[in-house]
Amino acid sequence: MAPLLSVQSLQVRYGPIEAVLGIDFEIKEGEIVAFLGANGAGKSSTLNALVGLVPVASGTVTFNGSDITDWPPETLAPAGMTLSPEGRHVFGTLSVSENLLMGAYSIKDKDAVNDAWERVYTLFPILHERRDQFAGTLSGGQQQMLAVGRALMSNPRLLLLDEPSLGLAPKIVGQIFDLISLLREQGVTLALVEQNVSMALNIADRGYVLSSGKIVAAGSASELSQSDALQSAYLGGE
Amino acid sequence: MDLFLQQTVNAFALGGTYALLALGLAVVFSIMGLINFAHGELMTIAGYVLMYCGLAGLPFLLSVPLAISASMVAAVLMERIAFRPVRNSSGATMLVTSFAVAMILQVLFQNLISTRSQPVLLPQLLSDSVTIGGLVIGVNKIAAIVSTLVMLVVLDRFMKHQKTGIAMRAAAEDFGVARLMGIRANTVIAGAFALSGLLAGVAAVLWVSQRASVDPLMGFMPVLKAFIAAILGGLGSLRGAVAGGFLLGFIEIYLAAFLPHEFQEFREPIGLGIVVLVLLFRPNGLIPSAALKAIKV
Numbered sequence: 001m002a003p004l005l006s007v008q009s010l011q012v013r014y015g016p017i018e019a020v021l022g023i024d025f026e027i028k029e030g031e032i033v034a035f036l037g038a039n040g041a042g043k044s045s046t047l048n049a050l051v052g053l054v055p056v057a058s059g060t061v062t063f064n065g066s067d068i069t070d071w072p073p074e075t076l077a078p079a080g081m082t083l084s085p086e087g088r089h090v091f092g093t094l095s096v097s098e099n100l101l102m103g104a105y106s107i108k109d110k111d112a113v114n115d116a117w118e119r120v121y122t123l124f125p126i127l128h129e130r131r132d133q134f135a136g137t138l139s140g141g142q143q144q145m146l147a148v149g150r151a152l153m154s155n156p157r158l159l160l161l162d163e164p165s166l167g168l169a170p171k172i173v174g175q176i177f178d179l180i181s182l183l184r185e186q187g188v189t190l191a192l193v194e195q196n197v198s199m200a201l202n203i204a205d206r207g208y209v210l211s212s213g214k215i216v217a218a219g220s221a222s223e224l225s226q227s228d229a230l231q232s233a234y235l236g237g238e
Numbered sequence: 239m240d241l242f243l244q245q246t247v248n249a250f251a252l253g254g255t256y257a258l259l260a261l262g263l264a265v266v267f268s269i270m271g272l273i274n275f276a277h278g279e280l281m282t283i284a285g286y287v288l289m290y291c292g293l294a295g296l297p298f299l300l301s302v303p304l305a306i307s308a309s310m311v312a313a314v315l316m317e318r319i320a321f322r323p324v325r326n327s328s329g330a331t332m333l334v335t336s337f338a339v340a341m342i343l344q345v346l347f348q349n350l351i352s353t354r355s356q357p358v359l360l361p362q363l364l365s366d367s368v369t370i371g372g373l374v375i376g377v378n379k380i381a382a383i384v385s386t387l388v389m390l391v392v393l394d395r396f397m398k399h400q401k402t403g404i405a406m407r408a409a410a411e412d413f414g415v416a417r418l419m420g421i422r423a424n425t426v427i428a429g430a431f432a433l434s435g436l437l438a439g440v441a442a443v444l445w446v447s448q449r450a451s452v453d454p455l456m457g458f459m460p461v462l463k464a465f466i467a468a469i470l471g472g473l474g475s476l477r478g479a480v481a482g483g484f485l486l487g488f489i490e491i492y493l494a495a496f497l498p499h500e501f502q503e504f505r506e507p508i509g510l511g512i513v514v515l516v517l518l519f520r521p522n523g524l525i526p527s528a529a530l531k532a533i534k535v
Contacts, residue, residue, distance in 0.1 A: 053414050077420035089415045091408045093528045101401065102408045106420030136528070154420065 010059035037210035092136025103153030141172035253487020254386030259464030260479035262437035268410035278457025284442035285452035292359030306439030313435025347454035472523025
């Protein structure tokens, strides 16, 4: 079976700065794939390039059989791929339910939107409780739940999660990881960028380790957790 | 006391017109960071449509929607032709583009229509006045206040309850993430321009119905005032634009009415001095935009 997402020699540049230097990877349907590496390794740049938030300098991205390399960001949620961005980026001046409605923007069918609402409110009862509150008044953990919930509103086949546990209390981090396993059971394929390496490898099937814009190691989660590549990627030893 | 109430009514009428114009500027600015100085020319276009409709003998009730539609269509065309190609450029590039659009339109009006001010036929009713509780109020003032209120309520409902309106608020806060949700950049920006055209059209009808004439440079002064009002209220904030528009209207009318005779010559600088004073205490405006922090990291 062809992978759901496959990426060939992806490069990302910000002016003269090269953030991602030609990487290849793939994600198969039903997998959880973790992207690991120190700050500035190019993980977020990779995810942002996949959804078109930053331009792809060269390389190809194939999702679900189509070449989506140069698709504008607004076309990807309807196609089945979305990103929950780093730093949450909820719409602070919109209410919780309006944020979720925006997540379902590309769904025209009212019943389908209501079903999506229902699903997110079942996953996160707290969001239902706070649905009329401005998103800007939620706590960090609740905003993260809202960011993930908003991404889920479009019923993605592939959900990209950028640092979902960043800045959250340990107890909330546990909840977020429980949720990720739950999403897999519901048939969502996940790509996960995480600083919390042990928790990420705990739930991921496979992982890629990035360092200075290149993939320096790849393999199953158990292989990676035993290899030296991870330590050297974080600590800079070669 | 009567004079004070009378002037308050005038201030509401003028402030309301400023508020509509400032709101039009703010809707576009909040979404694409463009201060559209050609907004005034949208007013002028609506004014000329009113004039030609009058000459053609169309009833005023028909001319008004035609004038407003013309301004909306012109706004959408302006975006499509002039601003879309420079959409991702710097704010300065877009600002200069808007000046260019304004000047091209002014020259076209001067050459194709007339350099001089043209009279606009208005229904007699507009220059009548009614007496309410001892106050003599012009029908055109009442019309201005009522239309402003109607527009503000309609716009508020649109922004709160329509999916497109909510999407515009989302895009104003974080355009990139809004696109990630599947909100099309072109739709939201064209929508913002259509709204600004609607607001400029209504403001133009109110403006022309106070003066009964239109000239090629008609839009410049009110839009300059609206720009000041938008800054006063907090650039990019819709509620701020309304607050700033009304405050500026009040400042101008009260100064004109109550400033001693010998100071009247300095009315404008004194008015702007008050604006600067307000901004000294509230540098981000009366009601700052929520996106302000995000833009200026």
